Every structure is written in structure tokens, then in C-alpha cells.
Amino acid sequence: MQIMLHSSVFWYRTSKEISDLEGELLSVRNLLSTQSALIHGLSEGVQIDSLSTGLEGSAEQDISTVEDQEPSEIWKWYTDFPDMLDVLLAERRVDEALDALDEAEQIAADAKQKGTLSMADILALKRAISENRQKLADQLAEAACQSSTCGVELRAAASALKRLxxxxxxxxxxxxxxxxxxxxxxxxxxxxxxxxxxxxxxxxxxxxxxxxxxxxxxxxxxxxxxxxxxxxxxxxxxxxxxxxxxxxxxxxxxxxxxxxxxxxxxxxxxxxxxxxxxxxxxxxxxxxxxxxxxxxxxxxxLDSNLRRIEESTAALAAADDWVLTYPPTGIRPFARSSAGSLALQPKLSSSAHRFNSMVQDFFEDVGPLVSLQLGGSAMDGLLKIFDSYVNLLISALPGSVDDEVNLEGLGNKIVRMAETEEEQLALLANASLLAEELLPRAAMKLYSMNPVRGPDRQNRVAEQREWKRKLHRTVDKLRDSFCRQHALDLIFTDDGDSHLSADMYINMDNTVEDPEWVPSLIFQELYGKLNKMASIAADIFVGRERFATLLMMRLTETVMLWLSEDQSFWEEIEEGPRALGPLGLQQFYLDMQFVILFGQGRFLSRHVHQVILNIIDRAMAAFSATGMDPDRVLPSDDWFIDVAQETISRISGKPRVANGEREVNSPTASVSAQSVSSARSHSSS
Incomplete structure (x- = not known):
């Protein structure tokens, strides 16, 4: 049935085209006959009727020839193309349909160039091509949207659409x-x-x-x-x-x-x-x-975890008795380290142990974030809560005032005061051990789980170094507050009067009795405090003796800087109505020699040693301004050293140390008694 229908359509179209062609040929014949007759008539002078008769016969012969010819191949293809494309599209033979459309495009272009089809036929052919392209594109799009279309079919459909x-x-x-x-x-x-x-x-x-x-x-x-x-x-x-x-x-x-x-x-x-x-x-x-x-x-x-650590630590600090103990997990005082050696377990107070434990857990939790470049915010957050914990420790120092402590994050927690020097040094032990060992060690372990190389490694090392510096600066706040409180206790009475004033030296020359040549009470108390604290620190800061030494140096420095910068003291010495007399200068020189001698090798830094020499220079200059020569009124250096050494021996309960002896391993071992006793020559120069 389909074949018969196809044949009928073919012959119908062919007959119609032939009829149209016959009409066109007849018109051409008439036009040619007329033009030929005119041309021959003008050129040869023959009659038009005879020429007309000849052309008419020729045209009729041509028409007879066209009627007898079979349809050309292009006409056959042109009439078959729409039906063929319908079959290919119905059977989803996409590649063949695409080839047929491409062939049609080429045939249309050739027909236009060679004139094998009329312009009307060419336009009709192009319209058929466009319609079938759209029809194929719609079929492909519909197929691509089907969930049952597999990957190969999807790529084929997309490729076909692109080709279209x-x-x-x-x-x-x-x-x-x-x-x-x-x-x-x-x-x-x-x-x-x-x-x-x-x-x-x-x-x-x-x-x-x-x-x-x-x-x-x-x-x-x-x-x-x-x-x-x-x-x-x-x-x-x-x-x-x-x-x-x-x-x-x-x-x-x-x-x-x-x-x-x-x-x-x-x-x-x-x-x-x-x-x-x-x-x-x-x-x-x-x-x-x-x-x-x-x-x-x-x-x-992160914030939630850090806040929990902060709140838990604050709650424990409120009940902390500031007694150092080993970790409460049953670990023996000595445990085997990762390197196989025996390492001393840290002694901390209860709140510091809890803080350390929570931080270790925090580092384990935050481990994956380091490789995700989120470790920075975790480390910054840890710095913040460590700073908050140190502020708690500062608030536990007797005499601490609100403006010295950043109370942010502490809430309403009230910590127990560290009354004794042992308890106060325990505060420093907590902070220093966390900052110098426990927290950096945990951070190193964290970063070792996520190693990096090249420039990233250098950047990480720099970041860790800066992080440790920030930890140390936080501990310095506690150390400075500790030293300031003890310096104030030494310098001022409970009523606010000063133990270190210009009057105590100026008034000596107004007394009729011979003075008892010993260092002033404030400097004896300073040495007694340092000596006692050093003994306690030796038990607390095991393996970290340098921190204890620097702490004692910082306390000495705090007192001596106070004297150096006390404007009211120097105004009275240098500009007051009463001048510094020979006895007052001798007492002042003895006090400074005493500090230099007991401080060398243990409690005195090079910087503070120079500060003391500058203080001596200033006092002797004030005395010289009265018109007297200090060298004429002051005993020999040996006398000052003997008196100072006698006092040191009495307070410490240890035999006198010969001039020039010092602790070999001290960070200030190069400061000797002889070099210190040359302050007078230093002043005169």
C-alpha cells in the first residue's frame, strides 16, 4: 500500500511539473519566433512570415523531444526526499538523517549554481530541509530529557544537535x-x-x-x-x-x-x-x-568548644587551691616519652591540669581542619582562651586590681587568692609550663599529622614561632603583675607611706648618734624575699631553672627601676632645700653595692646592673653639686663589700663568699664583685 501511494504521489507530481513546463516552453517558442523574424527581416530583408513558420516548426520539435524524455535524477531525488526523511526520522536513524540533510543542503546549493531547479523549487527544498532539521532537533531534545536515556545515547544526541x-x-x-x-x-x-x-x-x-x-x-x-x-x-x-x-x-x-x-x-x-x-x-x-x-x-x-574550655577552666579556677600535683590520671611521676627516655610529668594545679586536658582533646578534634587551612582560626582561638586563663591567675594575686586584668570571658567567677609565696609561684608554674612546653608540644603533634613542604613549610614554621611568642607575652603579663605586687609590698607600707624615700638618706646627717652600717631595711627585705622565692622555685621549676632565674631578675629590676624613675625621690635629692650629706651618700652607696653583690649571678641582669651604676652616678653628681668631693667622704670599696657580704651571709645563713666568686653557670656570670665595686671610678670618669 505504501509503495502504491508513493508511486501515485510521484506520477502526480511529475504530470503537474510537465504541464507547467509545456506552458513555459510555448511562451519561449513564441518569443523566440518573434525575435528571430525581426532580426532576419532587418538583416537580410526576408519576410517575417517564412521565418516564423521555420521557428514554429523547430519549437514544436523541441517540445516533442521534452515530452518523450524520462524524468532527470535530480527530479527523482527531489520528489523522494521528504518521504525518505520521514522514514529515517521515524526509525530514529539519526546519523543517516543528518547525512541526508547535509546532502540536501549540497544539492540545493548545486542546483542554484547550475540552474537545474527553478528558484521556487530551491526555496521549497530549503524550507523542507529547515523543517526537518527542526523536527530532528526536537526529537533529539526529547530523547535527551528521558531518564531512561543512557550515557552513550545522551552523548550521541548532544553530538547530533551540535551537528545540526x-x-x-x-x-x-x-x-x-x-x-x-x-x-x-x-x-x-x-x-x-x-x-x-x-x-x-x-x-x-x-x-x-x-x-x-x-x-x-x-x-x-x-x-x-x-x-x-x-x-x-x-x-x-x-x-x-x-x-x-x-x-x-x-x-x-x-x-x-x-x-x-x-x-x-x-x-x-x-x-x-x-x-x-x-x-x-x-x-x-x-x-x-x-x-x-x-x-x-x-x-x-570552634567557638563553642573554646567557650566550653574557657567556662570549665574558670569554674575550676574558682575552687583551685593552687597546690601543684601530678596529673590526676594515675600516671607515675616519670613516664616514658616517645623517644624512649624517661620524662618528668608536669606538676600543675587542678585548673591547669583540666585546661591542659581539654586543650589536648581540642587539638585532636581540630586535627582535620589543619589540612583544610582552618587551623589558623583554631590556634588564634586557643591563644584567646589561654589569655583568659592567665587573667584568672592574675586575679588570684593579692592586691591585683580590676584595671590590671582583662576580665572579658571570666564571667562572675571569683578565684581563690594565692596568699602564700608558694601558691603565687604555683600560678607562674601553671602559666609557664603550659606556654613553654605543653601547648607548643601539642601544636607540634597536630601539625606533624599534616606535613607540608617547600614555602608552605617555611610559612608554617614562622606561624608556629609567632604563636609561641604570643604565648610567652601572655605569661609575661602574669610575671610582671607578680613582680609589681611584690615590689609595691616592699616599697610601700599598708598606710601608703614609702620605705624608699629621699628623707631616709638626707636625715642621716641630722642625727647625733653614729649610724649602724647595714644596708637599708627595704633592700634587706628584697634580698630575703628573693632568697626565699629562689628556694621555693627550685622545687617548683624543675628542669626550667632559667624561668625561675629570669623571674627573680625581673623582681629586682622592678624595684630598681622604681627607684630610678621616682621623680619625687630625685627632686628632693637634687633640688630639695636639704642636700644629701656624707652619711646619706655613704648609706646610699652601701645599699647599691649590696644589691649589686647579692644580685650578681642570680638576681641581676646586665641591664639592671647598668641601671644601678647610673643611679650611683646621679646620687654622686647631686652630692658633688654641694661643693664636696665624694671620694673624700666615702670609705674604700673593700669596706662596702665587707659590710654587704656580712649582711648577705646573715640573711642567707650561708658563709661569706670571697670577692669575685660567682655562680659559673649563671646567665650573668661575667658580672664580678670587682667589676661592680668599681662604681665609684665609673662615676668619677
Whole structure:
């Protein structure tokens, strides 16, 4: 039936075309006859009627010839083309249909050039080609949108659409098909309040990034690396990553962050970024897109953990008795270190032990964040809560005032005062051990789990060094507050009067009794305090003797700087109505010699030694301004050294030390008694 229909259509079209052709030929014949008769009549003078008769006979012969000819090949193809294309489209023979359309385009171009078809036929042919191209494109688009279309068929459809000249539509359909499949697959992944957030994140990430990877592969295979298509692909992939991150944030990270589940939050982020890294080899990095969404939740979890450490430590500090003990976990005083040697376990007070324990757990939880470049905020947060803990320790010092302590983060916690010097030194032991050993050691362990090389390694080392410096500066606040409080206790009475005033030296020359030549009480008390604290510190700062030494030096420095910078003291000495007399100068010189002698090698830094020499210079200059020569009124240096050594021996309970002896291992071992006793010559020079 189809063959008969095809044949009928063919002969009908052929008959119609022949009739039209006959009419056109008749018109041409008449025109040619008329023109020929005119031309011959003008040139040869013959009669038009005879020429007309000849042309008419010739034209009739031509018409007879055309009627007898079979239809040409182009006419056969032209009439068969629409039906053939219908069959190819119906049978989804896409490649053959594309070839047929390309052939039709070429035939139309050739027919126009050679004139084998009329202009009307050429336009009709082009219209048929365009309509069938659109029909094929619609079929391909419909097939691409079907969920049952496999990957090979999808790429073939996209490639065919591109060949049809509709590349942008083909690429959009390709991405739309992948998106449709992704949405179908994601419907099977449902978050559960009882399930582990990492499992949900992993399942979701597997689907999302697998589809993105497949889309990358399909796009590259069909469209190559054309910029327009790559731009659309990156935009689409970014949108998918954004949707994925929002789902993870809503169903996994939100609950972790709210509950302070830092480890769970870090694990979810690590899983997500791990899957996204699989795309980097294909030239697409989406980690920045993910982290932009994840960072707020991670920061919230970090803040929640740090706040919990801060609050727990503050609560324990309120009940801390400031007694140093070994860790309360049953660990023996000595434990084997990672290197196999025996290491002394730290002795801390109860709040410091708890602080250290929570920080160690925090570092374990924050471990995955270091490789994700989120470790910086964790380390900064830890600095903040350590600073808060040190502020608690400062507030435990007797006499500390509110303006010396940053109470932010302490809430309403009131810590127990550290009344004794043992307890006060325990505060410093807590802070120094945490800052110098425990926290840096934990940080090193953390970073060793995520090694880096090259410039990144150098940057990390610099960051760690700066972090340790900040820890030390925080401890310095406590040390300075400790020294300031003890210096104030030495210098001032409970009523606010000063033990270190100009009157105590000026008034000596107004007494009738011979003075008892011993160092002034304030400097004897300073040495007694230093001697006692050094003994206590020797038991507390085992293995960290340098810290204890620097602490004692800092206390001496605080007192001597106070004297050096006390304007009222020097105004009375230098400009007061009563001048400094010989006895007053002798007492002042003895006090300074006493500090130099008991401080050398233990309690005196080079800087403070120079400060004392400058103080002596200033006093002797004030005395010289009265017109008297200090060298004529002062005894020999040996006399001052003997008196100072006698006092040192009496207070310390140790035999006198010969001139020039000092502790060989002292950080100021080069400062000798002889060099100190040359202050007078130093002044005169």
C-alpha cells in the first residue's frame, strides 16, 4: 500500500511539473519566433512570415523531444526526499538523517549554481530541509530529557544537535539531563537524626561529585574545551556544589556546630572536600565554593568548644587551691616519652591540669581542619582562651586590681587568692609550663599529622614561632603583675607611706648618734624575699631553672627601676632645700653595692646592673653639686663589700663568699664583685 501511494504521489507530481513546463516552453517558442523574424527581416530583408513558420516548426520539435524524455535524477531525488526523511526520522536513524540533510543542503546549493531547479523549487527544498532539521532537533531534545536515556545515547544526541548547528542547546540539554539524574538519585538519600553526619555527607558527596565528573567528561568528549561551553559547565558545577554544601550544612553541620561537635563537623568538611578534590585532576576546583558555606558552621563549632574550655577552666579556677600535683590520671611521676627516655610529668594545679586536658582533646578534634587551612582560626582561638586563663591567675594575686586584668570571658567567677609565696609561684608554674612546653608540644603533634613542604613549610614554621611568642607575652603579663605586687609590698607600707624615700638618706646627717652600717631595711627585705622565692622555685621549676632565674631578675629590676624613675625621690635629692650629706651618700652607696653583690649571678641582669651604676652616678653628681668631693667622704670599696657580704651571709645563713666568686653557670656570670665595686671610678670618669 505504501509503495502504491508513493508511486501515485510521484506520477502526480511529475504530470503537474510537465504541464507547467509545456506552458513555459510555448511562451519561449513564441518569443523566440518573434525575435528571430525581426532580426532576419532587418538583416537580410526576408519576410517575417517564412521565418516564423521555420521557428514554429523547430519549437514544436523541441517540445516533442521534452515530452518523450524520462524524468532527470535530480527530479527523482527531489520528489523522494521528504518521504525518505520521514522514514529515517521515524526509525530514529539519526546519523543517516543528518547525512541526508547535509546532502540536501549540497544539492540545493548545486542546483542554484547550475540552474537545474527553478528558484521556487530551491526555496521549497530549503524550507523542507529547515523543517526537518527542526523536527530532528526536537526529537533529539526529547530523547535527551528521558531518564531512561543512557550515557552513550545522551552523548550521541548532544553530538547530533551540535551537528545540526544548535551547540548551545545541546550543551544545556546535556547538563540538564545530568542534573535530572542527580535529583533522582538524591531522593534516595535522606538525613536521619540518629545517623552519623559523616555518613550522610559521604553518600551525598558521592552522588553529586560523580555526576559532576561525568558531566565534565561528556562535555569534553562532545564539545572539547571551547570557552563558551566551559564557562557554562563551571557555572553549572558551581551551582551543584552550592546546593550540596547547603544540604550538608542544614542536615549535618548545623547540629554539630550547635552542639559543639567539632570533631564531627571537621570530619564532615573533610569528607566533602575530599570528594571535591577528585575533580581537580579534571581542571575544576570547587573547594573554595564549599568552604565559603562550611566556614561559618566550623567557626561556630570552634567557638563553642573554646567557650566550653574557657567556662570549665574558670569554674575550676574558682575552687583551685593552687597546690601543684601530678596529673590526676594515675600516671607515675616519670613516664616514658616517645623517644624512649624517661620524662618528668608536669606538676600543675587542678585548673591547669583540666585546661591542659581539654586543650589536648581540642587539638585532636581540630586535627582535620589543619589540612583544610582552618587551623589558623583554631590556634588564634586557643591563644584567646589561654589569655583568659592567665587573667584568672592574675586575679588570684593579692592586691591585683580590676584595671590590671582583662576580665572579658571570666564571667562572675571569683578565684581563690594565692596568699602564700608558694601558691603565687604555683600560678607562674601553671602559666609557664603550659606556654613553654605543653601547648607548643601539642601544636607540634597536630601539625606533624599534616606535613607540608617547600614555602608552605617555611610559612608554617614562622606561624608556629609567632604563636609561641604570643604565648610567652601572655605569661609575661602574669610575671610582671607578680613582680609589681611584690615590689609595691616592699616599697610601700599598708598606710601608703614609702620605705624608699629621699628623707631616709638626707636625715642621716641630722642625727647625733653614729649610724649602724647595714644596708637599708627595704633592700634587706628584697634580698630575703628573693632568697626565699629562689628556694621555693627550685622545687617548683624543675628542669626550667632559667624561668625561675629570669623571674627573680625581673623582681629586682622592678624595684630598681622604681627607684630610678621616682621623680619625687630625685627632686628632693637634687633640688630639695636639704642636700644629701656624707652619711646619706655613704648609706646610699652601701645599699647599691649590696644589691649589686647579692644580685650578681642570680638576681641581676646586665641591664639592671647598668641601671644601678647610673643611679650611683646621679646620687654622686647631686652630692658633688654641694661643693664636696665624694671620694673624700666615702670609705674604700673593700669596706662596702665587707659590710654587704656580712649582711648577705646573715640573711642567707650561708658563709661569706670571697670577692669575685660567682655562680659559673649563671646567665650573668661575667658580672664580678670587682667589676661592680668599681662604681665609684665609673662615676668619677
Amino acid at each position: 548547528g544548535d551547540g548551545p542547546r545541546a550543551h544545556s540539554l546535556l547538563l540538564s539531563a545530568h542534573n535530572q539524574r542527580l535529583q533522582l538519585n538524591m531522593q534516595t538519600i535522606q538525613p536521619s537524626s540518629t545517623s552519623y553526619g559523616g555518613a550522610y555527607t559521604a553518600s551525598l558527596a558521592q552522588q553529586v561529585f560523580r555526576v559532576i565528573a561525568q558531566a565534565l567528561s561528556d562535555s569534553a568528549e562532545v564539545f572539547g574545551d571551547e570557552p563558551a561551553y566551559m564557562s557554562e559547565l563551571v557555572t553549572w558545577a558551581t551551582k551543584q556544589a552550592m546546593s550540596f554544601s547547603l544540604l550538608v550544612k542544614r542536615h549535618a553541620l548545623a547540629s554539630c556546630a550547635a552542639g559543639g561537635g567539632l570533631r564531627a563537623a571537621a570530619e564532615c568538611v573533610k569528607i566533602a572536600l575530599g570528594y571535591s578534590e577528585l575533580l581537580v585532576a579534571r581542571g575544576l576546583s570547587l573547594s573554595a565554593v564549599l568552604m565559603k558555606q562550611f566556614r561559618p558552621s566550623v567557626d561556630q563549632a
